[in-house]
Amino acid sequence: MSDPVPMSEDWAVYQGVEDGLRAYLRDADLALDAIAGVINLADVQAFTCERVATTRSWGESLWQEVALTDGQRLILWHGDDEESDEAPGSLMFTSSVRTVPLTAIVDQGLRTRYSVEPNGMRSLHAVMLYLATQTPERSLTELTDEAGTKTVQFVETYRFSKSVTDGGRGQMQRLTQFGRALSRFSGQGS
Known part of the structure; x- marks a missing residue:
């Protein structure tokens, strides 16, 4: 899990997905790496982002989401802080990407x-x-x-x-x- 970074910038002021994610997400590098594995970032036609901070029994958690389209697919990236199943009390970070044809x-x-x-x-x-x-x-x-x-x-x-x-x-x-x-x-x- 990355160290917390200030997330005060609004992604909506950026037209480019890379700049928007770097301004808004704590784990922008992981998100961009996962997304770039399924799409050329220059092909992104539109995107939206979300993040939700919550307090769980084991500590603070941040859920992050990016949804974008290249005109043919809906591409979703999620990043989530979790407690380890194998070692309770240990923290894990899950990054997942999914593509859905439009x-x-x-x-x-x-x-x-x-x-x-x-x-x-x-x-x-x-x-x-x-x-x-x-x-x-x-x-x-x-x-x-x-x-x-x-x-x-x-x-x-x-x-x-x-x-x-x-x-x-x-x-x-x-x-x-x-x-x-x-x-x-x-x-x-x-």
Whole structure:
């Protein structure tokens, strides 16, 4: 696990993924190495980032996420602080990268919420992006009223959100840009 570094810069002010990740992520080098293993960084069309700090029973933890597209794939990188399974009390860092073809995304929703001021003016308050695939994630068998059973399938989904209090205006605008890019590229039948 890398030593903590100040993470005060906003990634949204950077158009390039490398600069944005270096400004925002604690483990930018690990993220960039993993991402560069599956995509040429110059091919990145749009990206979004997230990080969440939490306190766990074993100490402070940082979860980091990068989602980007090259126009053909959704590429996800996650970095997470964890406690070791083999040696409780020891810390581990997990880095993972995943690629999903945009053709696998079958449903997308981009929701924008605005605060309404007393004078009627609207200001951007939150942006939420929802992506669903056909990839089964899990299933659940339920009893029915007719004493039979039915199986409900749940598909893999991805959710991204930014708000006034979580990222601010710049990150909300960049999440909107990311969602629109995914929609535009997936509509091209990659």
